[in-house]
Amino acid sequence: xxxxxxxxxxxxxxxxxxxxxxxxxxxxxxxxxxxxxxxxxxxxxxxxxxxxxxxxxxxxxxxxxxxxxxxxxxxxxxxxxxxxxxxxxxxxxxxxxxxxxxxxxxxxxxxxxxxxxxxxxxxxxxxxxxxxxxxxxxxxxxxxxxxxxxxxxxxxxxxxxxxxxxxxxxxxxxxxxxxxxxxxxxxxxxxxxxxxxxxxxxxxxxxxxxxxxxxxxxxxxxxxxxxxxxxxxxxxxxxxxxxxxxxxxxxxxxxxxxxxxxxxxxxxxxxxxxxxxxxxxxxxxxxxxxxxxxxxxxx
Amino acid sequence: xxxxxxxxxxxxxxxxxxxxxxxxxxxxxxxxxxxxxxxxxxxxxxxxxxxxxxxxxxxxxxxxxxxxxxxxxxxxxxxxxxxxxxxxxxxxxxxxxxxxxxxxxxxxxxxxxxxxxxxxxxxxxxxxxxxxxxxxxxxxxxxxxxxxxxxxxxxxxxxxxxxxxxxxxxxxxxxxxxxxxxxxxxxxxxxxxxxxxxxxxxxxxxxxxxxxxxxxxxxxxxxxxxxxxxxxxxxxxxxxxxxxxxxxxxxxxxxxxxxxxxxxxxxxxxxxxxxxxxxxxxxxxxxxxxxxxxxxxxx
Numbered sequence: 048x049x050x051x052x053x054x055x056x057x058x059x060x061x062x063x064x065x066x067x068x069x070x071x072x073x074x075x076x077x078x079x080x081x082x083x084x085x086x087x088x089x090x091x092x093x094x095x096x097x098x099x100x101x102x103x104x105x106x107x108x109x110x111x112x113x114x115x116x117x118x119x120x121x122x123x124x125x126x127x128x129x130x131x132x133x134x135x136x137x138x139x140x141x142x143x144x145x146x147x148x149x150x151x152x153x154x155x156x157x158x159x160x161x162x163x164x165x166x167x168x169x170x171x172x173x174x175x176x177x178x179x180x181x182x183x184x185x186x187x188x189x190x191x192x193x194x195x196x197x198x199x200x201x202x203x204x205x206x207x208x209x210x211x212x213x214x215x216x217x218x219x220x221x222x223x224x225x226x227x228x229x230x231x232x233x234x235x236x237x238x239x240x241x242x243x244x245x246x247x248x249x250x251x252x253x254x255x256x257x258x259x260x261x262x263x264x265x266x267x268x269x270x271x272x273x274x275x276x277x278x279x280x281x282x283x284x285x286x287x288x289x290x291x292x293x294x295x296x297x298x299x300x301x302x303x304x305x306x307x308x309x310x311x312x313x314x315x316x317x318x319x320x321x322x323x324x325x326x327x328x329x330x331x332x333x334x335x336x337x338x339x340x341x342x343x344x345x346x
Numbered sequence: 347x348x349x350x351x352x353x354x355x356x357x358x359x360x361x362x363x364x365x366x367x368x369x370x371x372x373x374x375x376x377x378x379x380x381x382x383x384x385x386x387x388x389x390x391x392x393x394x395x396x397x398x399x400x401x402x403x404x405x406x407x408x409x410x411x412x413x414x415x416x417x418x419x420x421x422x423x424x425x426x427x428x429x430x431x432x433x434x435x436x437x438x439x440x441x442x443x444x445x446x447x448x449x450x451x452x453x454x455x456x457x458x459x460x461x462x463x464x465x466x467x468x469x470x471x472x473x474x475x476x477x478x479x480x481x482x483x484x485x486x487x488x489x490x491x492x493x494x495x496x497x498x499x500x501x502x503x504x505x506x507x508x509x510x511x512x513x514x515x516x517x518x519x520x521x522x523x524x525x526x527x528x529x530x531x532x533x534x535x536x537x538x539x540x541x542x543x544x545x546x547x548x549x550x551x552x553x554x555x556x557x558x559x560x561x562x563x564x565x566x567x568x569x570x571x572x573x574x575x576x577x578x579x580x581x582x583x584x585x586x587x588x589x590x591x592x593x594x595x596x597x598x599x600x601x602x603x604x605x606x607x608x609x610x611x612x613x614x615x616x617x618x619x620x621x622x623x624x625x626x627x628x629x630x631x632x633x634x635x636x637x638x639x640x641x642x643x644x645x
Contacts, residue, residue: 134527228433230550231568251529252551253565264565264642266552269530303645343563344643346602 048186049088049113050292051159052080052285053178054168055148056093056117060128061275061320063135068275071321072103073127075168075191078278081325082312083166083289084110085333090159092116092178096124096147106323116159120147135273136250155181162186166288167211168281169193172203179210187291189213190242191284194220205240214242215284218249230255231262246287246306248280256306261299265306268314268340275320279313282325286312311336347485348387348412349591350458351379351584352477353467354447355392355416359427360574360619362434367574370620371402372426374467374490377577380624381611382465382588383409384632389458391415391477395423395446405622415458419446434572435549454480461485465587466510467580468492471502478509486590488512489541490583493519504539513541514583517548529554530561545586545605547579555605560598564605567613567639574619578612581624585611610635 054076060069076093083089090113097119107114126144131137151174164186167175175190188211196204197220204224208214214237218230225236234245234257244258251273253266287309294301314336315328353375359368375392382388389412396418406413425443430436450473463485466474474489487510495503496519503523507513513536517529524535529546533556536544543557550572552565586608593600613635614627 229570229572231570249551252548255568262568262642263645264568265645266563266565269554269561269563271528271530273528300645307645343561346562346564346599346606 048292049090049163050083050166050288051090051092051116051163051182051184052076052083052166052168052288053092053153053175053182054079054170054191054281055125056095056099057125057127058099059277059321060126060142061277062128062130062141063275064131064133066274066320068320070126072106072323073278073321074125075170075278075281077107078281078316078322078325079166079168079285079288080107080112081110081322082282082285082316083292084112085312085330086286086289086308087292089113089289090116090163092153092155092159094118094120094125094147094151094153096120096122099124103323106326110326113159115156116153118151118153120151122147129277131276135276138277153178153181160184164288164292165189166284167191167207168284172196172200172207176203176207179207187212187288187297189215189284189288191215191280192220194223197224208237209241211242213244213246215246215248215280217280218247221245221247231257248283250276250279254283254306254310256302261302263303263306265310266344267310268336269343270314270317273317276317277320278322279317282316283309283313307337307340308333311340347591348389348462349382349465349587350389350391350415350462350481350483351375351382351465351467351587352391352452352474352481353378353469353490353580354424355394355398356424356426357398358576358620359425359441360576361427361429361440362574363430363432365573365619367619369399369425371405371622372577372620373424374469374577374580376406377580377615377621377624378465378467378584378587379406379411380409380621381581381584381615382591383411384611384629385585385588385607386591388412388588389415389462391452391454391458393417393419393424393446393450393452395419395421398423402622405625409625412458414455415452417450417452419450421446428576430575434575437576452477452480459483463487463587463591465583466490466506467583471495471499471506475502475506478506486511486587486596488514488583488587490514490579491519493522496523507536508540510541512543512545514545514547514579516579517546520544520546530556547582549575549578553582553605553609555601560601562602562605564609565643567609567635568642569613569616572616575616577621578616581615582608582612606636606639607632610639
């Protein structure tokens, strides 16, 4: 079993009150793939332009990520520039350059897909729907989204919800999508729309998982120094789905530990700038943090 | 061992978008005492006016709370009126009547104190300092506060911090007091100011506990329908300190479970209006919710 991850690949310029980092490795599918690669085989579907730095391809290959589905098109890579507030909580978008994503339809090698789970990382729901139809995964389908798509393509998103198994969304977006203020009500509403399993990401406050049979909540790993929260949600989704994909059988225990591993991977992501920092950790770092996480939460 | 709880007693008028409840039972020491009474013997120190309803005294007595330290003075009971926003997150104070608290110095029966822990529930730090000096508890001293005292009597609060064992504060106030944005940094700062153990209350996002030897974080119990968040923090503090007081030996395991029981008691408090609703639950409700809490969080 492998995990197919589809989503954006980007060059991010990130401004925090202390630092500016230009054209760093970013994009939902990139963060998610790198995160998942510690737990299972991963194949990436996305698109970059001719200007995409070769060193970043190397980072992906070094993590054994199958990049045969990473389309390379004439033109420039998708770019996002944002500035974070003093609390590093809210990103204000300064510039978005769609570039090669404009009208993009992915060419997907026939070797990608088959016996796989699929993570539709945050991207246009139209594209998510298209990829889901093309891949026809034999396993679980998870889907992440953002406020932009709730506002611009609610119809596409609701159509998608009926076809997926696990839906990931942050707390503000869950309230926006459901019209419910209480997060349990919001999760219940979203589950009823077809997804079945709903994960509400609350950033530094952890996650809430909800389906008919299991309600689980977990705090976030406590990070001493948050440097850049970009990609934390994507990294969470990748870690969670990678962990599930790496297990032979999925039960509630695996689901619980998958959520914890998602949180742990996200804790690494926010400690440094740029997605390639994820490639610098090792399995022993993850094991160490899992142990700490147990100490942090057991009672 | 018993727990002495000192703080305010009030008649609250609470407005939420759906309901208005007038002159309900409130005050930090009342919420905390009722909560603690499920785990240990409790003695209450506070003040009410002649208009304090006899039915509320009955509620306290029925929970076996020693009210010999509940001063009854000529005049009206302290009153607070507030309106909550649509998310029931922020209370806007409409009216505060200090009444019998104006210049109040408690008369404390000699039977109160001695072999006891002390919870200084939220109240003027000057009064907290006075009571601490009078009681001379043999055990642990915990202290809760609010933004008002950080603004009005920071000096008194910092003086108190040096003399107590456990300090309780909410997340916004912890950031305000420490000048640190990261809650771990804030907790570390506060611990260094003398309290040793710091509990940061994050409302629906749970709690963070910090001292030199133990870092613990726990989500909140998931409440389906929050009706009135008034007194949740006081109820948490009372449950936590009551649980500790009820145990023969205090170790990290007891501290962890004390925090969880604080959260559980707070979950009961927010489901209904008025502190006397806490008297309507039973030990079996607490046990049931503890079991659910384990299911909600184990991995």
